[in-house]
Amino acid sequence: MKADPKNVLVGSHYLDGNHACAEGAIAAGCKFFGGYPITPSTEIAERVSRRFPLVGGVFVQMEDELASMGAILGAAWGGVKSMTCTSGPGFSLMMENFGLGIMLETPCVLVNVQRGGPSTGLPTLPGQADMMQARWGSHGDYEVIALAPDSPQESFELVIHAFNLSEKYRMPVLVMTDECVGHMTEKVIIPPAEEIELVERNYTDKKPGEAWPYEDTKNLLSPLLPVGKGYKFHVTGLTHDQRGYPIINDEAQEWNVRRLIDKVTKNVDDIVWLEEKDVEGAEIVVMAYGITSRVVQPAIAKAKKDGIKIGMIKMVTVWPFPEKRVKELADKVKALIMVEMNYGQVFLEMDRCVAGKCQTYFVGHAGGTVHNPEDVYKTIKEAVK
Amino acid sequence: MITEVAQQKQEHPMEKLLRMDRIPHIWCPTCGIGTTVTALAVALEQLELDLDNVAVVSGIGCTGRVAGYMKLDSFHTTHGRAIPFAFGLHVARPDMKVIVFSGDGDLISIGGNHFIHTARRNVDITVICVNNFIYAMTGGQVAPTTPLTAKSSTSPYGNYEHPFNLPLLAASSGAVYVARWTALHIRRLTTAFKEAISKRGFSFVEVIAPCSTLYARLNKLGDGLDLMKFYHDNSIIKHGADPKDIDIEYQSKITVGKFVDIEKPTFLDCLNNRNKEVFGDKYKIYGGGNGHNRD
Amino acid sequence: MKYWRTPLDIDKIKIPRGELHIIKERCKGCGFCVEYCPKGVLKLSDEFNSKGYHPPVAIKPDECVNCDLCEMLCPDFAIYCLRAEDVEKEVTS
Structure with missing residues (x-):
């Protein structure tokens, strides 16, 4: 559409x-x-x-x-x-x-x-x-x-x-x-x-009485039921079954929560969006997102001038975390550097995925201003030592 | 003549409005909520509305479970947020009747801000508040409606906070229809529901209903039936009473009736009028959402 | 029932008759129907349903006038009246 x-x-x-x-x-x-x-x-x-x-x-x-x-x-x-x-x-x-x-x-x-x-x-x-x-x-x-x-x-x-x-x-x-x-x-x-391509809302093709709001479809992406069309459906914030009816037990909880998790994790390749630059063959890879992904660029350019094999990943999607890609890179690079305006949030997720297979560095601060590229540069220099 | 209906062939007249696959409901014996649900079901039936076009939204609590038992498009939302959810639903589908059915703690305590603001905007929805004077689902804690001196599990020595007068709150916030009945005034309550649902604008009905397990027990008032008898002996019907004068005190007389029934442009009327005034012919009157392309 | 005068259309008025249905298993024994039946048709029985409540029983089933009050007051959707068309009896003054 x-x-x-x-x-x-x-x-x-x-x-x-x-x-x-x-x-x-x-x-x-x-x-x-x-x-x-x-x-x-x-x-x-x-x-x-x-x-x-x-x-x-x-x-x-x-x-x-x-x-x-x-x-x-x-x-x-x-x-x-x-x-x-x-x-x-x-x-x-x-x-x-x-x-x-x-x-x-x-x-x-x-x-x-x-x-x-x-x-x-x-x-x-x-x-x-x-x-x-x-x-x-x-x-x-x-x-x-x-x-x-x-x-x-x-x-x-x-x-x-x-x-x-x-x-x-x-x-x-x-x-x-x-x-x-x-x-x-x-x-x-x-x-x-x-x-501009838009995704149309996916409403059910089934007739009232035959459709449930959380139908157990294979890809977990159940079509929505429209209001005012006789479906007379029920939805609740309580743990529910595919009919949308509350079910208060561990089995229903497992089904419900797994569904919320799986519909993202099983489609992670479709959702994750990374913009990579010079990552192949790089020794150091800088990861950043949002405004920080622009702020790190002068530091990367400066490091490149120094002859450092450095690449960059801009995370357009931060969640779900690009776990697969980070694990791949951890086997290949010397160090991964996360730059973000906080005291280590997405960094910890990166560090978890790296699991000690390469060095990890964090460049962060409490916010209020963007990073000084010089701080990023210093960390890059430290990482190549 | 009497027929004992075997379980497999139950055909209660309300069944087309109830999710029979979920009955029996969770409410305690002598709780008044079920009675209120019947009144709503009868009101909807008597109004001869297209039931496809009626939605019910509830928050959390005993009365919050109503949405789950009504065979309508029904939404069981978060604690206190039934009204904003219903507001969004109404704006997207102004052609539908949106009814919020929830309890006093949900609508007036945690959801109090939404209640007054939605009344202020005169949003064309109906809000039904079952007031049992207590937080029942969580075990009988004090509520903003608990009468002075009444006991609850968190006012063990008797409540010392002034309670809200719900019709006064609704009326002073801008509601165009305000009524109060008890669960015993079942026919008048049904009429009030019919009037409230038919009313254009923010309509509010408070239903005083017995909570046997907590309010009655903690205050040694017997059970729900005793509370119904109390309503019978102590309700004063006074249509048009000034909402200022109808505070509820502990085991005092309860003034019931229709207190407000006025006309006022609704939220969407005002939105359309203003935009039409400003933009003239360039403005297309807003009449609802764009979602349902599958007709 | 005694009227201060006999209505002129008394011949045409029929007292409606109700057919009472009790869904015993849904009953939670609150007694609302028993207390408020204007004709005193019901009482709580000694019998237990499977949840241990005493459902109502009609002691004067023929006096049910199909007013629906029990049906409306019942919080458990466990009792209802249907109009007993065939058994309407004519008013006698």
């Missing part, structure tokens, strides 16, 4: 990452946005509120982030594409209904423009310290999909991609951007609608 030309602001624009996120959502056909103001994400809600009336969408400034997340789930079950955006403290509040979205297997998109934490932290300055919260923020076991754009252009594209993944895998998808990308203004090229 192609994007609707009505929704696509074709052309070359000068936008910041937040405005680009909003345009991405509109291009993807988002028709419900429930949001609550929070720095540094508010511009997304502002642009959506300005643009929605003429593209047939409804923007609602909700009473809080709990309601924002709840309302987008309700809207998604009502049959529209829905989204919310937030930052740090709001992300914490959304975790409750994010878990409901995971449990009900609801397609929708949540953008987190990360700022420094914990608590109120640094509202106006960047951070990447919500990455583990993105992975484990709601209680219980489940898998998530999280994307990290490095520019306004990519913010536009990844929000559309997030909508597509959410429809395909029938789950909320996270876009983990940050204050720096959100407030960085660059050229954004919005292509014509016919060049």
Whole structure:
């Protein structure tokens, strides 16, 4: 399915990452946005509120982030594409209904423009310290999909991609951007609608009475049941069976949780998106995501001038973690370096996958500013010693 | 004449509105929630609505289980968040009747903020709150509706916090229809449900219902039947009463009736009117989602 | 029942008759139906159902007027009335 030309602001624009996120959502056909103001994400809600009336969408400034997340789930079950955006403290509040979205297997998109934490932290300055919260923020076991754009252009594209993944895998998808990308203004090229591929919502072909909301399909991607069509289905945040009925025992729990995990882990090759540069034959590989993947580039260029065989992996998807690729590389390279604006979140996941097969280095800080490339360079020099 | 119905051929008239594969339900003997569910089922039947177009959304708690027993598109959401979920569902499908059916702790304590804001927006949904004065599912803790001096497992010496007056809260937040009945006033309750569901805008019905296992036991009030008898002897029907005057005190008279029934543009009316005013013909009246392309 | 006057259309009015159905296994013995039956048709039986509750039994089944109050008050969907078309009796004053 192609994007609707009505929704696509074709052309070359000068936008910041937040405005680009909003345009991405509109291009993807988002028709419900429930949001609550929070720095540094508010511009997304502002642009959506300005643009929605003429593209047939409804923007609602909700009473809080709990309601924002709840309302987008309700809207998604009502049959529209829905989204919310937030930052740090709001992300914490959304975790409750994010878990409901995971449990009900609801397609929708949540953008987190990360700022420094914990608590109120640094509202106006960047951070990447919500990455583990993105992975484990709601209680219980489940898998998530999280994307990290490095520019306004990519913010536009990844929000559309997030909508597509959410429809395909029938789950909320996270876009983990940050204050720096959100407030960085660059050229954004919005292509014509016919060049934007959208994944259509997968509704059941079966008749009412024959279809269940969590049908045990082979690929675990059960079609959704539409409301108001006589299916009279039930869905619940309680552990349930394929009928959506609550079943409170260990067997049902195993079936239910395995389903939430397997639908991501079994499709990991389809979901994981890495952009690799000079990785083949490299001695050192730097891994980074979001804005940090741009900040490390001068350091890599400098190291290359020194004759170091160095490559780089930009993680467009951070979750699910590219476990397979990291394990492969651990056998081949001398060292893997993770650069991120936190005190070691995705790094620990990398370190776990490496399992001592090569050296691992971490370059991080508490946030508030992007890295000094010189710090990355120093770590590269240390790694080649 | 009496027929004892064998289990294999049960044909209760409400069966088309209930998920019979899930009955018997989890509610205790002499709990009033089941009675309230019957009232809703009868109301829906009498309204002759297309039941495909009715959805019920519940939160968490004893009453939160209602969604699971109604044979409608039904959503059992998180604690306190039934209203925002229902709001999103309503905006996506304004043609559907969305009914929130939940308890006092769920809607008014943890979900209190959503309750007042959704009433403020006059969102066209119906909220049914079963008020049993206590957190029952978790074992009888004090609620924001527990009357002063009533005992609960976390107010063992008697509650000393002022409770909410739910009709006053709803009315002052902007609800266009507000009524209170007890589970005993079953026919008037059914009428109230019919009126609330038919009403355009945020309609609210509080149902005082017996919790035998916890509220009645902890306060030594007998069982649910004794509470029903109490409602019988102590309810005062006073339509149009000022919600300010209908606080519920411990084992006091309970004022019931229809207190608010006014007209006011709904959330979507206001959204459409404003946008039409600003954008003129460029604005297409919002009438719902784009999801169901399989018609 | 005594009226202060005899209604003019008394000949045309029929007191409805109900046919009472009790689903014993669903009953949790709350007694709502017994207490509020306006005709006192029911009482709790001595018999136990498999969950150990005493379901109601009709002691005056012929007096059921199909008012549905038991059906509406029952929290367990365990009792209902159907209109007994064939057994309607004419009012006698």
